[in-house]
Amino acid sequence: MKPPPFELLLATSVAEVVGALAADDGAKVLAGGQSLVPLLALRLARPTVLVDVNGLDLAGIEVVDGEVRIGALVRHRRLERDATVRASAPLLAQAAALVGHPAIRHRGTLGGSIAHADPVAELPAALLALGGSVVVEGPDGRRTIRANQLFEGFLTTSISPDELLVEVRVPAAGPSTRTAFCEWAPRVGDFAVAGVALVLDDSSVRAAVCGVATRPVDISDAFAPLMGAPLSDAVVAEVAARVRAACAGDDDRAELAALLAVRALREVA
């Protein structure tokens, strides 16, 4: 099908984007378009104005004060391959590599995926597991939203309709940090049924799961038995049981999440 009619604004500054979003309730941000354009084609979305942000300078990647700061327009393919990301935020590179196919990853953006908040998407779960945050800019200036305050439900975040996500921030990996993103999809590149993101270092473990609820879920507590204990079969079984309990509601997905959690654990152990 063809998209319904809309206006297209090729924005050149964040202020222009924010102004356009504030001026029209039906305005919507267009970044990589890999989720929004299908919604338009299927006529599930009917914006009045699409504000194209691809002309903005929001594609920086830098490490500042132990924090990796990534511009919202960094595309998945670059996230997957960038040396700084691979060294300092390897979970984001691992998660990005699992998004769709290369032709999708050439266009899709980090900020777009997070703001879209698809409950099966990899990058929102990775952001949550990392305990990261996003920087958004609106009519009243910039504010930071922590990942655990960001995802509210199906395709819904705490970003206001007149705010633009401009940057993603995650703690930089330390020398002992190990990460894994394990998911299961019926075919390579398809939407995952569920996925588990895991971040482990000498003193802490954090994890999140996608695909089991209307938003990514923090399951760090399920991995607590790892701390201060050797990785025995009993510990692995305890973690699996806790993940299963944390994902209760859909038995199949809970079982899958437990299996993926164990797989992620084995990958970093």
Next chain:
Amino acid sequence: MTALIETALSVNGERRILDVEPRTTLLDALRGIGLTGTHAGCEHGACGACTVLLDGETVRSCLVLAGQCGGREVTTIEGLGTPDALHPVMESFRRCHGLQCGFCTPGMVLTAVELLDENPSPTEAEVREALSGNICRCTGYAGIVAAVLDASSSVVSE
């Protein structure tokens, strides 16, 4: 009817100025100027038939708006080779029966060209993964995978 957007871009090395509706996809804009080698399949990013190169990278032209392409370079299947001068990957598709109805073929070929640029000697598993975003409903993929593997050696030996 919304106002048309004048978009100047390069298509297969030729400068084109297109007047497009905001909602016109790159796919429809290309077909509108006669480049019907880019095939409209699912039109929502699921099948890969409309794959083209945008600034040298594969994209699904149904998921890019034409109005976003000002100043960009687009390569379609027509820009890759001609009936008299097939691209080596096209030649391998011909030689290995990598097509039957031909609907998925332009997207398959462009996806394969990008794979071989990045990985000149892929394994069969790597070929299958690289093509996994492109749907074929005729061949069962065996001929397509054989063609890409065939092209991998011919591209390397060039």
